[in-house]
Amino acid sequence: xxxxxxxxxxxxxxxxxxxxxxxxxxxxxxxxxxxxxxxxxxxxxxxxxxxxxxxxxxxxxxxxxxxxxxxxxxxxxxxxxxxxxxxxxxxxxxxxxxxxxxxxxxxxxxxxxxxxxxxxxxxxxxxxxxxxxxxxxxxxxxxxxxxxxxxxxxxxxxxxxxxxxxxxxxxxxxxxxxxxxxxxxxxxxxxxxxxxxxxxxxxxxxxxxxxxxxxxxxxxxxxxxxxxxxxxxxxxxxxxxxxxxxxxxxxxxxxxxxxxxxxxxxxxx
Numbered sequence: 001x002x003x004x005x006x007x008x009x010x011x012x013x014x015x016x017x018x019x020x021x022x023x024x025x026x027x028x029x030x031x032x033x034x035x036x037x038x039x040x041x042x043x044x045x046x047x048x049x050x051x052x053x054x055x056x057x058x059x060x061x062x063x064x065x066x067x068x069x070x071x072x073x074x075x076x077x078x079x080x081x082x083x084x085x086x087x088x089x090x091x092x093x094x095x096x097x098x099x100x101x102x103x104x105x106x107x108x109x110x111x112x113x114x115x116x117x118x119x120x121x122x123x124x125x126x127x128x129x130x131x132x133x134x135x136x137x138x139x140x141x142x143x144x145x146x147x148x149x150x151x152x153x154x155x156x157x158x159x160x161x162x163x164x165x166x167x168x169x170x171x172x173x174x175x176x177x178x179x180x181x182x183x184x185x186x187x188x189x190x191x192x193x194x195x196x197x198x199x200x201x202x203x204x205x206x207x208x209x210x211x212x213x214x215x216x217x218x219x220x221x222x223x224x225x226x227x228x229x230x231x232x233x234x235x236x237x238x239x240x241x242x243x244x245x246x247x248x249x250x251x252x253x254x255x256x257x258x259x260x261x262x263x264x265x266x267x268x269x
Contacts, residue, residue, distance in 0.1 A: 141242055144236075160185040
């Protein structure tokens with residue numbers, strides 16, 4: 001006699017539902033952003049325009065981190081009948097600001113450690129597509145410094161910490177919830193990297209550790225502003241260092257011509 005009961009208990013079903021929801025939300029955010037970028041780029045080409053690297057970068061940032069990530073996050077909250085404040089939006093306290101400083105330092109140390117390991121082992125690493133823009137016009141990196149705080153940090157943290165991690169934490173405990181959200185956050189950057197699959201996977205592995213920091217500070221504070229600031233400061237620092245490295249390389253101050261663009265592979269953007 002065949003049993004009619006399901007092979008999974010309620011906790012397993014809830015866990016699967018949480019993971020599927022996180023995957024769907026992430027996929028919708030990324031898919032909508034890519035569709036917007038492609039559509040707007042084709043529109044400009046169709047109009048006979050030749051957009052500059054800065055224009056293409058602005059289109060990408062506004063479309064993905066702004067409209068797509070923000071839009072999908074807001075639609076999800078509306079679907080769940082929750083206010084925007086449910087993700088934790090408030091002015092940082094003194095404790096929050098101390099965690100911002102500690103999180104920034106930890107994320108940076110984690111990324112640099114990963115980069116050193118890659119360099120020592122000689123493992124191939126994927127290259128962030130921002131490097132393509134920077135190699136054509138390094139000045140775009142200067143524009144990305146304020147964009148890190150205004151668009152990149154807030155947009156990515158709203159979707160991946162406020163929504164994805166928040167949904168996972170409804171079912172999973174603190175550690176697995178943060179780890180799963182961080183792994184998913186790092187994995188979606190596969191599309192933003194160039195190079196072979198092996199190199200991209202190496203870079204994603206490195207990006208996982210700063211992502212863990214972002215998720216941890218959100219868990220500690222329940223304030224989305226905190227990981228947004230940590231993420232923004234982390235990215236802004238790498239953009240600034242990359243710009244200086246490229247300029248020094250051009251002037252002969254650095255022996256390696258690709259020093260600046262290699263640094264950009266550490267960016268979770």
